[in-house]
Amino acid sequence: MTVDAVIVGSGPGGATAADVLTAAGWSVTIVEKGRNHLLDPDDPTKPAFDYSNDEIKFVNRHFLGPDPLVEPRTFRTHEDDGERTFVGEVNSVPTTVGGGGTHADGKVPRFQPDDFRLLSLLGPQPDADVADWPVDYDELEPYYAEVERAIGVAGTAGANPFAGPRSGPFPMPSGAPMFGATISAAAAERLGYHPYPAPTAANSVPYDGRPACNNCGFCAYFGCPIHAKGDPIAMLMRAMATGRAELLSETFVPRVRFEGSRATGVDVIGPDGVERFIGARYVIVAAGAIETPRLLLLSGVEHPLVGRYLMTHFQTIAAGSMPFRTYGERGRAVTHLHDDMIVGDDASRAAAAAAGLPWIRGGLVEHGGGGLPIMEAKHLPWGEYHPSLMADSPIRGHIWAFIMQGEDLPYPGNRVDLDPTVKDARGFPVARITYRPGRHELVASEHYAPRLEAILSEMGADWTAGTSSPGKGNASSPEAIPESRHNMGTVRMGTDPATSVVDAYGRMHQADNVVIADSSVFVTSTGYGPTLTLATLAARAAHHLV
Amino acid sequence: MPVWLTETEYRILSAACERMIPASEAGPGAVAAGVPDYIDGLLGAFHFDPPRIWAGGPTSGRYGGEAGFARFHALSSLDELAWRMRIEGSCGLPEREFNGPVVGLQERYRTGLAELGTDYPDLDPDEQTARLRSMTEFADLLYGHVCEGMYGAPEYGGNRDGSAWRAIGFDGDVQPRGWTDAEVSRP
Numbered sequence: 001m002t003v004d005a006v007i008v009g010s011g012p013g014g015a016t017a018a019d020v021l022t023a024a025g026w027s028v029t030i031v032e033k034g035r036n037h038l039l040d041p042d043d044p045t046k047p048a049f050d051y052s053n054d055e056i057k058f059v060n061r062h063f064l065g066p067d068p069l070v071e072p073r074t075f076r077t078h079e080d081d082g083e084r085t086f087v088g089e090v091n092s093v094p095t096t097v098g099g100g101g102t103h104a105d106g107k108v109p110r111f112q113p114d115d116f117r118l119l120s121l122l123g124p125q126p127d128a129d130v131a132d133w134p135v136d137y138d139e140l141e142p143y144y145a146e147v148e149r150a151i152g153v154a155g156t157a158g159a160n161p162f163a164g165p166r167s168g169p170f171p172m173p174s175g176a177p178m179f180g181a182t183i184s185a186a187a188a189e190r191l192g193y194h195p196y197p198a199p200t201a202a203n204s205v206p207y208d209g210r211p212a213c214n215n216c217g218f219c220a221y222f223g224c225p226i227h228a229k230g231d232p233i234a235m236l237m238r239a240m241a242t243g244r245a246e247l248l249s250e251t252f253v254p255r256v257r258f259e260g261s262r263a264t265g266v267d268v269i270g271p272d273g274v275e276r277f278i279g280a281r282y283v284i285v286a287a288g289a290i291e292t293p294r295l296l297l298l299s300g301v302e303h304p305l306v307g308r309y310l311m312t313h314f315q316t317i318a319a320g321s322m323p324f325r326t327y328g329e330r331g332r333a334v335t336h337l338h339d340d341m342i343v344g345d346d347a348s349r350a351a352a353a354a355a356g357l358p359w360i361r362g363g364l365v366e367h368g369g370g371g372l373p374i375m376e377a378k379h380l381p382w383g384e385y386h387p388s389l390m391a392d393s394p395i396r397g398h399i400w401a402f403i404m405q406g407e408d409l410p411y412p413g414n415r416v417d418l419d420p421t422v423k424d425a426r427g428f429p430v431a432r433i434t435y436r437p438g439r440h441e442l443v444a445s446e447h448y449a450p451r452l453e454a455i456l457s458e459m460g461a462d463w464t465a466g467t468s469s470p471g472k473g474n475a476s477s478p479e480a481i482p483e484s485r486h487n488m489g490t491v492r493m494g495t496d497p498a499t500s501v502v503d504a505y506g507r508m509h510q511a512d513n514v515v516i517a518d519s520s521v522f523v524t525s526t527g528y529g530p531t532l533t534l535a536t537l538a539a540r541a542a543h544h545l546v
Numbered sequence: 547m548p549v550w551l552t553e554t555e556y557r558i559l560s561a562a563c564e565r566m567i568p569a570s571e572a573g574p575g576a577v578a579a580g581v582p583d584y585i586d587g588l589l590g591a592f593h594f595d596p597p598r599i600w601a602g603g604p605t606s607g608r609y610g611g612e613a614g615f616a617r618f619h620a621l622s623s624l625d626e627l628a629w630r631m632r633i634e635g636s637c638g639l640p641e642r643e644f645n646g647p648v649v650g651l652q653e654r655y656r657t658g659l660a661e662l663g664t665d666y667p668d669l670d671p672d673e674q675t676a677r678l679r680s681m682t683e684f685a686d687l688l689y690g691h692v693c694e695g696m697y698g699a700p701e702y703g704g705n706r707d708g709s710a711w712r713a714i715g716f717d718g719d720v721q722p723r724g725w726t727d728a729e730v731s732r733p
Binding site for chain 1: 565566567568569570571572573575599600601602603604605606614615619622623624625627628629631632641644645648675685689690692693694696697698699702711713714715716717718719720721722723724725726727729730731732733
């Protein structure tokens with residue numbers, strides 16, 4: 001049997017492709033190596049109700065996978081470190097039906113028009129291969145609008161002065177602002193910044209048969225117990241409802257099969273451990289920017305850039321202790337953002353010049369609170385003072401924080417390849433991440449960190465502190481591993497087969513019935529979360545096929 | 547009766563947990579909250595069917611809805627492999643040693659509690675603290691689990707009746723009630 005398309009990965013990219021292709025009448029098989037806790041196993045056009053407000057299950061016990069004991073990755077900062085310095089959990093997004101969409105708190109900003117042409121606008125950077133994208137904002141805008149409707153995005157058009165033009169309003173109005181965010185947004189405004197309600201893929205009103213978010217607060221890192229988050233369950237349910245989609249969970253793809261310059265399908269290993277072949281006219285790979293290049297390398301794809309230019313976001317974190325309760329445990333984890341630190345100003349241009357760099361860019365700044373009680377307890381000491389400290393709740397109760405998702409430049413040495421010895425439980429080589437920030441990221445972080453702390457002081461903080469991820473310590477410390485899960489850029493898109501692996505529609509130059517439909521194709525990382533844009537590119541790629 | 551630990555080990559564990567989170571005016575200590583049962587339940591998770599690894603959803607019943615947390619999820623064969631490796635260690639089994647031997651939690655607890663010693667429960671609190679502090683690696687392992695048992699969902703055996711949440715003013719799993727927009731924006 002041959003299907004029209006086999007889709008590897010059921011996250012936002014694969015789900016979007018499945019939605020578009022099945023709507024056009026294609027038969028698709030979606031292969032997902034993780035478990036299905038998202039769709040009702042008896043009727044996959046309906047949701048399952050396995051998610052819950054349970055910190056142990058989601059934060060401490062890998063409910064959404066991957067479990068690093070059976071699906072580890074390895075890490076080093078540079079090849080000078082040796083084969084690896086760490087084995088375990090590295091940059092993991094969930095391995096589960098729904099992929100990274102299940103655990104995200106659903107902030108889905110668009111990129112700005114300028115993000116697609118940094119080389120033309122700003123020029124090159126030393127050591128990095130900054131390039132323009134082969135698509136621009138205007139080409140993507142209709143697909144941005146389509147994906148926003150598909151997943152259900154709540155937002156306020158016009159609130160962000162740096163946003164690109166929109167062809168229409170957001171599908172829903174913004175949801176309730178978090179208490180702390182109302183104060184941090186006001187403080188940021190007083191200092192001349194431009195905070196705005198975060199475009200969020202969580203329903204503010206009932207939408208598409210799913211209920212409005214009820215602000216439970218277990219949002220980032222958690223699956224939504226009531227499915228008010230639409231990404232990507234909305235697309236998966238719609239694809240399943242056509243009757244033309246098949247979902248194989250707990251099924252691993254060890255290789256894409258090729259005959260000459262065409263893919264013929266994929267080999268799969270199901271939960272029974274038996275390997276078989278699924279023939280397909282098209283192979284769509286949407287396994288994420290780490291597992292996608294791993295699969296291409298396991299399949300023997302030969303292109304020197306497969307796995308190169310891995311980007312995460314360089315996170316600059318500022319925390320302030322407020323003399324009032326911040327109520328960070330109520331609401332959608334983050335309800336406000338500001339983009340001023342992406343755009344830059346005279347001060348950032350002076351900082352770049354002083355460091356001998358042509359330019360620096362920071363990233364989106366998320367306004368958020370302090371977390372849940374197990375996390376807080378682990379950060380506080382044990383012993384005599386523990387109970388009173390927990391009752392006072394210096395972190396959960398009183399911290400307000402900013403995370404700047406700093407733009408991370410594409411360096412050829414930052415990459416994914418196959419670890420020479422470490423294997424997963426199925427016996428296949430795991431992905432090895434080689435990553436360290438460049439001077440651009442460090443200079444931008446140093447420049448913006450005190451400015452973030454100044455906003456917290458303006459809020460009335462008793463004290464403020466700053467840090468970053470990766471940390472600035474030595475290469476073998478755990479802090480060298482980035483906390484960011486915004487993995488991007490390992491199967492670069494472009495027009496020239498010598499400097500890119502896929503074309504502007506995600507098709508591999510060397511096998512044009514293989515389409516990459518995830519953030520692997522990103523040319524630059526921008527300062528924005530990748531989800532909406534990767535789903536938008538997947539929608540555009542799928543429309544181009546049908 | 548503990549599920550996996552011996553009675554003696556359970557007594558040593560209880561004393562160590564209570565030293566980490568002692569009873570206070572603010573609320574119960576680790577023992578009254580059931581933290582040793584949380585840890586014993588993790589070490590003996592495979593004594594239950596399904597194993598007590600992941601509580602179910604979508605609600606606990608504490609704010610309405612059904613008591614879904616009480617139904618634990620069945621594990622897939624890959625989940626079971628991972629959790630048996632984590633809890634039992636690789637035990638020399640080739641299917642668990644694809645990247646070399648793994649020391650499980652059971653062995654780490656058995657060794658750590660033996661090192662704390664059978665006299666540990668009878669020491670005075672300062673001596674208990676000092677002995678625990680001298681065993682940095684074991685204390686770090688134990689403290690992580692103490693935090694989970696104390697402040698996690700009661701269905702895992704600790705935080706008895708939500709007593710630890712009440713002591714710190716945390717409302718716990720609030721589905722299906724959630725919070726109103728006014729409670730979020732103007733608490």
